[in-house]
Amino acid sequence: MAQDVSAWIDGYRRAWESNDPGDIRALFTPDAEYRTEPYAEPWTGPDEIVAGWLDARDDPGDTTFSWQPVIADDELAVVQATTVYSGGPVYSNLWLIKLAPDGRATSFTEWWMEQKTD
Incomplete structure (x- = not known):
């Protein structure tokens, strides 16, 4: 599973950098849900x-x-990151x-918090 998560994140970064619809589509199943915040209405499909x-x-x-992965098993990966x-x-x-x-995502939910930089 860890290799699957790494490959998926590599694809996500490729899509993030290209903004190519084909790169984005390649990440998700036809019924996938993408939440930009935990309680946001998902983008579906x-x-x-x-x-x-x-x-x-x-x-x-x-x-x-x-x-870096926090946990990755056959059903769920939790990733901690810095952008x-x-x-x-x-x-x-x-x-x-x-x-x-x-290897495509059926569900993706992100939490993002701005770090204080003084």
Whole structure:
């Protein structure tokens, strides 16, 4: 499962940098749900996920990203990460990713908290 999570996050970063609809679609099953916050209404299915992603997209090269797994088993991966925007905020991230047997996500939920930088 750890290799599956790593491969999925590699694909997520590729999509994050390219904003290519094909890269985004490749990450999710047809019935996948993507929540930008735990209690947000999900984007459901690849069409909504692509549209929501592109509405909130970052510019390529605008971020650096590091991560480590908290837990990964056959049903769920929990990932802790840090996103640093060039010239901007730094975010602590917590991701919950449910992967299908084919390596695509059936569910993705993110928590993000801006770090205080003094």
